[in-house]
Amino acid sequence: MSERRQLGLMLAPYVVGALLLFVVPAAYSIALALTDADLLTPSRFVGTANFEELAFDDPIVPGVLWRSALFVVIAVPLRLAVATTLALMLHARARGVHAGRTFAFLPSVIPDAAWAMVWLFLLNPVYGPVNWLLGLLGIAPVSWFSNGTAAFFAIVLMLAFTVGEAFIVALAARQELPRELYAVARLEGARPWFVLRTVTLPLMAPVLTLLAVRDVAVSLQATFTATYLLTDGGPDRATLFLPIYSFDMGFELLRYGYASAMMLLGFLGCLALALAQFGLVRRWRLGVTR
Amino acid sequence: MTVLGASGSGKSTLLRVIAGLEPADAGRVLIDGADQARVEPSRRGVAMVFQSFALFPHLDVRRNIAFGLRARSAPGELIAERVRETAAALGLTELLTRRPGELSGGERQRVALARALAARPRVLLLDEPLSNLDAQLRVSTRNEIRRVQKQTAVTALHVTHDQVEALALGHRVAVMRDGRVEQVGTPDEVWERPANAWVARFIGTPPMNILPSGEAFRAEHASCAVDADGAYTFAFAERVGAERYWHLHLGDTEVVVRAPADEDVPERGTRISVTVVPGRVRRFDP
Amino acid sequence: MVLGALHPPGAPPPVGFELLSVQPSLDAFARAFELVPLGQQLLNSLTIVAIAVPLTVVCASLTGFAITRLGRPWHGLAVTFTLVCLTIPASALWVPRFAVFRTLGALDTYVPLIAPALVGTSPLLVLLCYWSARGLSRDLIDAARLAGLGPIRVWWQVVLPLTRRTAMAVAALAFVAHWGNFIEPLLYLFDTAKATLPIGLSSLRQLGPTDAPVVLAGAVVATVPPVLAFAVAQRAVLDDTRRAGWVPRR
Numbered sequence: 034m035s036e037r038r039q040l041g042l043m044l045a046p047y048v049v050g051a052l053l054l055f056v057v058p059a060a061y062s063i064a065l066a067l068t069d070a071d072l073l074t075p076s077r078f079v080g081t082a083n084f085e086e087l088a089f090d091d092p093i094v095p096g097v098l099w100r101s102a103l104f105v106v107i108a109v110p111l112r113l114a115v116a117t118t119l120a121l122m123l124h125a126r127a128r129g130v131h132a133g134r135t136f137a138f139l140p141s142v143i144p145d146a147a148w149a150m151v152w153l154f155l156l157n158p159v160y161g162p163v164n165w166l167l168g169l170l171g172i173a174p175v176s177w178f179s180n181g182t183a184a185f186f187a188i189v190l191m192l193a194f195t196v197g198e199a200f201i202v203a204l205a206a207r208q209e210l211p212r213e214l215y216a217v218a219r220l221e222g223a224r225p226w227f228v229l230r231t232v233t234l235p236l237m238a239p240v241l242t243l244l245a246v247r248d249v250a251v252s253l254q255a256t257f258t259a260t261y262l263l264t265d266g267g268p269d270r271a272t273l274f275l276p277i278y279s280f281d282m283g284f285e286l287l288r289y290g291y292a293s294a295m296m297l298l299g300f301l302g303c304l305a306l307a308l309a310q311f312g313l314v315r316r317w318r319l320g321v322t323r
Numbered sequence: 324m325t326v327l328g329a330s331g332s333g334k335s336t337l338l339r340v341i342a343g344l345e346p347a348d349a350g351r352v353l354i355d356g357a358d359q360a361r362v363e364p365s366r367r368g369v370a371m372v373f374q375s376f377a378l379f380p381h382l383d384v385r386r387n388i389a390f391g392l393r394a395r396s397a398p399g400e401l402i403a404e405r406v407r408e409t410a411a412a413l414g415l416t417e418l419l420t421r422r423p424g425e426l427s428g429g430e431r432q433r434v435a436l437a438r439a440l441a442a443r444p445r446v447l448l449l450d451e452p453l454s455n456l457d458a459q460l461r462v463s464t465r466n467e468i469r470r471v472q473k474q475t476a477v478t479a480l481h482v483t484h485d486q487v488e489a490l491a492l493g494h495r496v497a498v499m500r501d502g503r504v505e506q507v508g509t510p511d512e513v514w515e516r517p518a519n520a521w522v523a524r525f526i527g528t529p530p531m532n533i534l535p536s537g538e539a540f541r542a543e544h545a546s547c548a549v550d551a552d553g554a555y556t557f558a559f560a561e562r563v564g565a566e567r568y569w570h571l572h573l574g575d576t577e578v579v580v581r582a583p584a585d586e587d588v589p590e591r592g593t594r595i596s597v598t599v600v601p602g603r604v605r606r607f608d609p
Numbered sequence: 610m611v612l613g614a615l616h617p618p619g620a621p622p623p624v625g626f627e628l629l630s631v632q633p634s635l636d637a638f639a640r641a642f643e644l645v646p647l648g649q650q651l652l653n654s655l656t657i658v659a660i661a662v663p664l665t666v667v668c669a670s671l672t673g674f675a676i677t678r679l680g681r682p683w684h685g686l687a688v689t690f691t692l693v694c695l696t697i698p699a700s701a702l703w704v705p706r707f708a709v710f711r712t713l714g715a716l717d718t719y720v721p722l723i724a725p726a727l728v729g730t731s732p733l734l735v736l737l738c739y740w741s742a743r744g745l746s747r748d749l750i751d752a753a754r755l756a757g758l759g760p761i762r763v764w765w766q767v768v769l770p771l772t773r774r775t776a777m778a779v780a781a782l783a784f785v786a787h788w789g790n791f792i793e794p795l796l797y798l799f800d801t802a803k804a805t806l807p808i809g810l811s812s813l814r815q816l817g818p819t820d821a822p823v824v825l826a827g828a829v830v831a832t833v834p835p836v837l838a839f840a841v842a843q844r845a846v847l848d849d850t851r852r853a854g855w856v857p858r859r
Binding site for chain 3: 040043044046047050053054055059062135139143146147153154157201202250258261276304
C-alpha cells in the first residue's frame with residue numbers, strides 16, 4: 034500500500050468523526066434554524082423568524098446572554114488563575130509536590146453529576162458544612178439555592194475546582210521552559226515576582242491564551258450539569274445560562290428550530306473567538322506553521 | 324565520495340533527495356544506472372547514518388541493528404547471522420543487550436553504522452557522521468569508517484562541513500556552495516588545483532593566498548625572509564598545529580606564508596619578501 | 610462526600626465536627642442500590658468506557674502522528690480545524706447532532722456516546738498526541754522509513770512505544786470524560802435499562818434532602834472507578850512532563 038493510502042487510512046476515523054460530529058451538524062444547524070422543526074411533524078421553512086424572535090420578542094434571551102457573558106468573564110479568569118497558580122506552585126520536584134498535583138487534579142476526576150451532589154450537600158442551608166464554617170466566622174447562614182446572587186456564585190465556586198485539564202497543560206508548559214533562563218535570572222539577582230512577570234508568564238502566554246479560549250467553551254458547557262441538577266436555572270432565572278436555556282427550548286419544549294437558532298448564536302460567538310485565536314496561533318506557532 | 328560544503332549549502336538536502344525522503348525539484352537520481360524517481364525510499368537499496376544517529380531508544384542494540392531486516396521480514400536465521408557478523412565487524416558483540424541510552428557517543432556511532440550496514444545497502448549515506456563526537460573519537464571513528472567501507476566495498480556518500488574530515492575520508496570530493504557543485508576531484512586535486520577562486524578560499528587552513536593580480540599559492544609552497552626591498556609588510560605571527568605562519572600585507576590584501584625556520588618574529592611593519600616554489604602558482608581571473 | 614455517605618440514611622447528617630465522628634454504616638449504599646439500579650448502570654458505564662477508551666487512544670494517536678506526516682496545505686488545515694473544534698462548546702451542536710443521529714437510527718443506542726472517540730473524545734487529546742509525535746526526532750522517523758516501514762508500521766513500532774506516556778495520559782483523560790458524561794446519555798438514551806451512572810445519580814437527586822447520605826453514597830459509587838483509573842495512570846499524567854512534548858516548543 035502506498036504511503037499516501039496508508040496516511041489516508043490512518044486519518045479516516047478522524048475524518049469520519051469530524052464529519053459526523055462537527056461538519057454535518059454545523060451545516061445542519063443552519064438549515065434547522067430556518068425552520069420550525071419539532072422533529073415530530075414535517076417542518077416548515079420560516080425564514081429568519083427564529084432569529085427575529087431571538088432578537089426582539091423573547092424577553093428571556095437578553096438576560097440569558099448577559100448572564101452567560103458575565104459568567105464567562107468571571108469564571109474563565111478565575112479558573113485559569115487557579116490552574117496556573119497550582120501549576121506554578123507544583124511544577125518543581127520537591128517533597129509533597131506529587132500529592133499536591135493529585136489533589137489539584139482530583140476534583141476533575143469526579144463525574145460532574147457526582148460533583149454536583151457533593152455541592153448540594155456542602156451548600157445545604159441547614160446542615161451544609163460551608164454554612165457551618167461561615168457560622169464559625171460569624172457570618173449569617175446563606176440560603177445558597179434560593180438567593181439569586183448566591184446561586185450564581187455557588188456555580189462559579191463549584192466550577193473553580195474542576196480545572197484538571199488546564200492544570201495539566203499549564204504544568205507541561207511550565208516544565209517546558211528552559212532551566213538556563215532561570216539560572217540566568219538567579220545570577221542576575223531577579224526577585225521571584227519579577228521573574229514571574231518578565232520570564233514565566235510571557236513565555237507561557239501562547240499556551241495560556243489557548244487555554245483561555247478553550248475555557249470559554251469548557252466552563253460554559255460545565256454550567257449545564259450544575260444548573261440542570263442543582264438550580265434548574267433558578268431561582269428567578271439567576272442561573273439560566275445559554276446551554277440550559279437552549280436545552281429547555283429544544284428538548285423540553287421541542288422547539289428544535291428555535292433552539293438551533295439560539296445555539297447558532299453561541300456557535301458564532303465561539304467561532305469568532307476561534308478566528309481571533311487563529312491569529313494568535315499564527316504568531317506563536319502552535320503547529321500551524323512549521 | 325565525499326560532499327563538502329558550508330552549513331546551509333544543501334548537502335543534507337542532497338542526501339535526503341538521494342534517499343527519497345524528499346522529492347527532487349529537478350534532475351534525476353540514478354543508482355547503478357537506474358532512475359529512482361518512482362522507487363520508494365526503502366526499495367532504493369540505500370542506508371543512512373544520521374547526524375543524530377537516530378537510534379531507537381526503546382530497542383536494544385541487537386534490535387536496532389536488526390531493524391531494517393526485520394522491517395523487510397527477512398528470515399530469522401539470516402537476521403541473527405547478519406547481526407552477529409555486523410556486530411563483530413564493529414566490535415559491538417558485548418553491547419548487544421544494551422539500550423542506546425546506556426552507550427557512549429562512539430558506541431552509538433558504531434551502532435548507527437552497524438544498523439546501516441546490516442541490510443547490505445548498495446549505497447551508504449553518511450550525514451555528518453563525526454560531528455557529534457569529540458575531537459579524539461573523531462580520528463579513531465574516521466579510521467573505523469574507512470576500514471569498514473573498504474571491507475564491505477559499499478559505495479559510500481559522505482557529507483560534511485569539515486574539510487579535514489572530507490579530505491581524509493573521500494576518494495573523491497565534491498565541493499558544494501549554495502546547492503551547486505563547484506568542483507569534483509580527488510582530495511589532492513581539490514587541494515592543489517582548485518577549480519576556481521571560491522574553492523581556493525574555501526579549502527585549507529589557512530586558505531589559499533590570492534593576490535590582486537590573480538596569482539594564487541598555498542602558504543606551505545612559499546617561503547619568506549626579512550628584506551628591506553620586500554613588497555610585503557609584516558602583521559603578526561601565529562602557530563597552527565605543527566606549523567608557524569606569518570601574516571603579511573600586500574597593500575590591502577592579506578597573505579599567509581609559512582614562517583622561516585629559526586627566525587625571530589620581526590616588528591610589525593617590517594619589510595618582507597616572498598618566494599613561491601616554481602610550478603606551484605595558480606592563476607584565477609581576478 | 611465519603612464521610613456523608615457513611616452516615617445512616619433517613620436523617621440529615623449532623624452539622625459541624627460531629628460529621629467527622631461517624632459510626633460507619635453501609636446502609637446508605639444498600640439503600641441507594643435499592644432505589645436505583647446502580648449495579649446495571651455501573652455495568653452500562655463500564656461497557657461504554659471499555660469500548661470508548663481504547664478507541665480514543667488509537668484514534669487520537671494515529672491522527673496525531675498522521676497529521677505530522679501530511680504535506681502542505683493539509684497539515685496546517687488539520688491543525689487549524691482541530692483548534693477550532695477545541696473552541697466550540699458541545700452545547701452549540703446538541704440539536705443538529707441529535708437530528709443527525711436520529712436520521713442514522715442511532716438514538717437509544719451507545720453509538721452517539723462512543724462516536725466522539727473517533728475524534729479523540731476531546732480535540733485537546735488529538736493535539737497532545739500531535740504535539741508529542743512532532744517532538745520525536747525527524748531522523749528517527751526517517752530511519753524507520755528507510756528501513757522499509759510504511760506510516761502505519763512506523764506508528765505501531767516507533768511512535769506508539771516512544772509516546773507511551775502520552776497514550777497513558779490520553780487514556781486516563783478519556784476515561785474520566787466518558788465516565789462523567791452526563792449530557793449525552795440524557796439526550797440520546799430513553800430506555801432506563803440502558804442508562805449510565807450519572808443518569809442514576811440524577812434520579813437519586815429527586816430524593817428529599819433528608820436522604821443526603823444516600824445521594825452521597827451514589828456519588829461515591831460513581832467516583833470510585835475513575836479514581837482507580839486515575840491512580841493507575843497518575844504517574845503518566847502528573848509526573849514531570851518535560852520531554853513528553855505536550856506543548857509545542859518554540
